[in-house]
Amino acid sequence: MTNNLNSxxxxxxxxxxxxxxxxxxxxxxxxxxxxxxxxxxxxxxxxGKSTALNCIAGLLPTTRGSIWLDERRxxxxxxxxxxxxMVFQNYALFPHMTVRQNIGFGLKMRGVAKAEAEPRIxxxxxxxxxxxxxxxxxxxxxxxxQQRVAIAxxxxxxxxxxxxxxxxxxxxxxxxxxxxQEIRRIHAGLGSVTLYVTHDQDEALSLADxxxxxxxxxxxxxxxxxxxxxxxxxxxxxxxxxxxxxIAGVVTAQSGATVTLDVxxxxxxxxxxxxxxxxxxxxxxxxxxxxxxxxxxxxxxxxAIVEAIEYRGRDYFGQARGPGDSELFFRSGVKLGIGAxxxxxxxxxxxxxxxxxxx
Amino acid sequence: xxxxxxxxHISTRMRLRARGWDGVTLLIxxxxxxxxxxxxxxxxxxxxxSFQPKAGSLFANYAxxxxxxxxxxxxxxxxxxxxxxxxxxLLAAIPxxxxxxxxxxxxxxTTLLVLPITLGTVLVAEGLLNYLGPQGWLxxxxxxxxxxxxxxxxxxxxxxVFLSLVITGFPFTFLLTLSYVTGIDPALEQxxxxxxxxxxxxxxxxxxxxLVPGLAITFCLSFVQAFSVFPSAVLLGAPAGPTRVISIAxxxxxxxEYDYSLASAIAMIMGFIQLAIVGGVLALRGLFYRGPxxxxxx
Numbered sequence: 068m069t070n071n072l073n074s075x076x077x078x079x080x081x082x083x084x085x086x087x088x089x090x091x092x093x094x095x096x097x098x099x100x101x102x103x104x105x106x107x108x109x110x111x112x113x114x115g116k117s118t119a120l121n122c123i124a125g126l127l128p129t130t131r132g133s134i135w136l137d138e139r140r141x142x143x144x145x146x147x148x149x150x151x152x153m154v155f156q157n158y159a160l161f162p163h164m165t166v167r168q169n170i171g172f173g174l175k176m177r178g179v180a181k182a183e184a185e186p187r188i189x190x191x192x193x194x195x196x197x198x199x200x201x202x203x204x205x206x207x208x209x210x211x212x213q214q215r216v217a218i219a220x221x222x223x224x225x226x227x228x229x230x231x232x233x234x235x236x237x238x239x240x241x242x243x244x245x246x247x248q249e250i251r252r253i254h255a256g257l258g259s260v261t262l263y264v265t266h267d268q269d270e271a272l273s274l275a276d277x278x279x280x281x282x283x284x285x286x287x288x289x290x291x292x293x294x295x296x297x298x299x300x301x302x303x304x305x306x307x308x309x310x311x312x313x314i315a316g317v318v319t320a321q322s323g324a325t326v327t328l329d330v331x332x333x334x335x336x337x338x339x340x341x342x343x344x345x346x347x348x349x350x351x352x353x354x355x356x357x358x359x360x361x362x363x364x365x366x367x368x369x370x371a372i373v374e375a376i377e378y379r380g381r382d383y384f385g386q387a388r389g390p391g392d393s394e395l396f397f398r399s400g401v402k403l404g405i406g407a408x409x410x411x412x413x414x415x416x417x418x419x420x421x422x423x424x425x426x
Numbered sequence: 427x428x429x430x431x432x433x434x435h436i437s438t439r440m441r442l443r444a445r446g447w448d449g450v451t452l453l454i455x456x457x458x459x460x461x462x463x464x465x466x467x468x469x470x471x472x473x474x475x476s477f478q479p480k481a482g483s484l485f486a487n488y489a490x491x492x493x494x495x496x497x498x499x500x501x502x503x504x505x506x507x508x509x510x511x512x513x514x515x516l517l518a519a520i521p522x523x524x525x526x527x528x529x530x531x532x533x534x535x536t537t538l539l540v541l542p543i544t545l546g547t548v549l550v551a552e553g554l555l556n557y558l559g560p561q562g563w564l565x566x567x568x569x570x571x572x573x574x575x576x577x578x579x580x581x582x583x584x585x586x587v588f589l590s591l592v593i594t595g596f597p598f599t600f601l602l603t604l605s606y607v608t609g610i611d612p613a614l615e616q617x618x619x620x621x622x623x624x625x626x627x628x629x630x631x632x633x634x635x636x637l638v639p640g641l642a643i644t645f646c647l648s649f650v651q652a653f654s655v656f657p658s659a660v661l662l663g664a665p666a667g668p669t670r671v672i673s674i675a676x677x678x679x680x681x682x683e684y685d686y687s688l689a690s691a692i693a694m695i696m697g698f699i700q701l702a703i704v705g706g707v708l709a710l711r712g713l714f715y716r717g718p719x720x721x722x723x724x
Contacts, residue, residue, distance in 0.1 A: 126616050146619040153620040159613035163635045163715030172631070173621035206717050224621070 075136040075227055076102055078260055083132035083142070084284075085118050093118045094284045096132070100262070102227075105254050107275035108264045109307065115284035116264045117156075117232055123262065124230050125149050136227065147176075152221030154231040158213045160205035166216050167192070167201040173224040191223035194253060211242045218250070222257055229254070231263045235270065247273055268307055272296060280304045298340045302351060302421045310353035311396045314369070314389070315424060318348050326420040328352055331390030333369050337418025349424035356384060356396035358417035361409050368412030371395055373403045387411065476691035487691035497675055497692070501699060504671040507584070507659075508652035511591040515599040515648055516641060523604040524633075532604075539597035547594050551661040554590055555581060586662035587669045591652050599648045606640030607633075610719040636719045642711035646704045653700055672696050 078100040085093040093115040100106055108116040121127040123134060125146030134142040141149055152173075161169050170191050174184040192198050195215035205213055214234060221229055231250070235243045251274055254261045265271050271278045272292040280287045280295065280303075288300045299305035302313065316328030316335060328335045328350055337352050362368050371387035382398050387409060389395040397411045442448065479486035491497045526532055542550055558564055560577040568574045580586060610633060618628045656673040663669025672692065680689035 147622050159617035176622035
């Protein structure tokens with residue numbers, strides 16, 4: 068019954084929404100995903116990304132909209148009839164079953180004969196490199212191993228769609244990097260769609276073919292990692308893409324995409340994508356801490372007073388108080404003393420200008 | 427010299443502490459005294475007393491019990507009430523617990539259910555006497571609607587005790603069951619659903635195996651309660667006939683025949699039967715997974 072869902076071309080979300088009581092946590096999610104794509108749903112906690120995932124999985128009923136695999140509507144099916152694989156944030160491994168039984172559960176529920184199931188379980192075990200742990204109970208495994216069992220359990224049924232809900236959030240930094248590569252490799256091997264929910268922009272950037280940025284239950288931007296990283300469409304997205312510095316100013320000049328702002332008497336030049344700001348209007352400049360460089364007192368840039376500085380290997384990163392009591396994050400090649408005056412500058416190409424006055 | 431002695435002194439304390447013995451350990455002393463005084467000593471005294479019959483050899487009391495049908499039949503009669511009641515309570519509690527687990531407001535329901543426990547068996551028995559009697563509401567209502575032509579006899583027989591044990595025992599069984607059911611991570615059921623398991627399969631493969639150990643404990647506790655039934659067996663049952671349970675036999679030996687030795691022997695037999703059944707159930711429980719019912723880290 069689920070087999071005919073396996074060969075689909077597109078997954079379409081059509082105005083999918085979900086209310087919890089009067090609270091509208093997911094608004095009008097519309098998205099088309101092609102087979103083979105790795106999509107990351109990126110957003111801060113509470114933005115509705117897990118709700119979206121649960122709606123697609125069938126674990127939460129949708130309030131509005133429809134979900135389609137090609138021409139087949141699936142939001143009316145129960146979770147057990149959709150045949151999607153899901154990796155839960157806390158893994159949700161069956162504690163009373165061995166690793167092998169956990170992985171084989173989906174096949175058993177689909178009535179796959181033992182003779183066919185065994186080699187498939189072996190293959191899944193090999194994919195996640197857990198052959199030697201097959202007879203253990205989940206409780207006897209480390210977090211990273213449990214994570215891999217959860218992935219193997221979801222992919223062994225060769226689902227058309229694999230849903231992952233922050234699967235790496237419980238792992239330590241080193242393991243997280245390793246698992247990222249594993250997940251990407253497994254995705255490539257399956258050739259299906261992976262929908263990956265995360266609040267970690269690094270994870271989204273490194274894993275996804277396309278990133279969907281969600282905020283307040285709405286899609287803010289959809290694009291390739293390169294797109295989003297270089298050209299965030301809104302200040303929200305920019306904030307999420309690591310543009311930590313947001314400096315309010317007034318536009319003094321604009322030629323083409325190049326905009327010059329006046330920030331407390333100092334000129335700051337940057338680029339705008341799309342929207343024409345208009346001279347005299349309020350605007351906000353967004354700059355990554357990496358691109359905000361301390362040029363020493365007396366140089367060209369925003370004057371600020373160093374409030375904190377820390378060494379992160381190669382460079383120092385610091386926080387300073389800038390014009391209009393703004394908080395600025397910057398990089399420095401040398402160690403600066405707390406309380407020292409400093410000038411912070413950025414190349415115009417690294418400064419994004421958005422319309423509006425709020426930072 | 428004195429330094430060396432001090433060193434030794436400290437290391438003894440350290441060693442004790444490493445094994446979990448320190449000043450805090452002393453706090454268990456009142457509990458130990460209570461256990462010794464109120465449980466261990468009376469138990470051992472009763473055990474010793476049961477081998478001091480009024481007449482005859484060391485085992486005369488036990489011999490008498492198993493020779494006299496009026497006495498040994500109480501074992502079967504008690505089991506015949508306690509086991510079905512416990513099983514019914516348990517089987518009824520599971521579906522209710524599964525429904526209640528999803529409810530938003532469990533508190534009023536819990537309060538309602540705790541009430542029969544706090545009221546005590548005697549009050550419930552009195553209530554049932556009025557409610558289920560030949561002139562009680564139940565019979566009058568049934569007769570009013572012509573469902574029955576003469577009152578159904580629900581008191582002073584097996585069913586009177588049975589019903590009273592269900593009413594007083596169910597809340598206890600249910601609350602225990604509910605705590606085990608809600609202890610299972612809901613993500614496990616969701617995971618099973620995404621893997622294609624229908625509701626029945628999810629229950630059979632996920633919930634049931636994880637619940638069995640808890641249900642075994644619930645069974646034991648509910649069974650022990652039902653097995654030691656006394657007030658309702660007297661008030662609602664037929665204490666000379668089908669509901670002459672083992673505690674009635676012990677009571678009669680002690681306070682009608684004034685044979686404390688025989689009463690002690692009956693109490694020991696009662697204890698042994700409970701122990702055997704609880705032990706058996708717990709041994710079966712050992713065959714199942716007994717770890718935490720969570721789905722992993724987090």
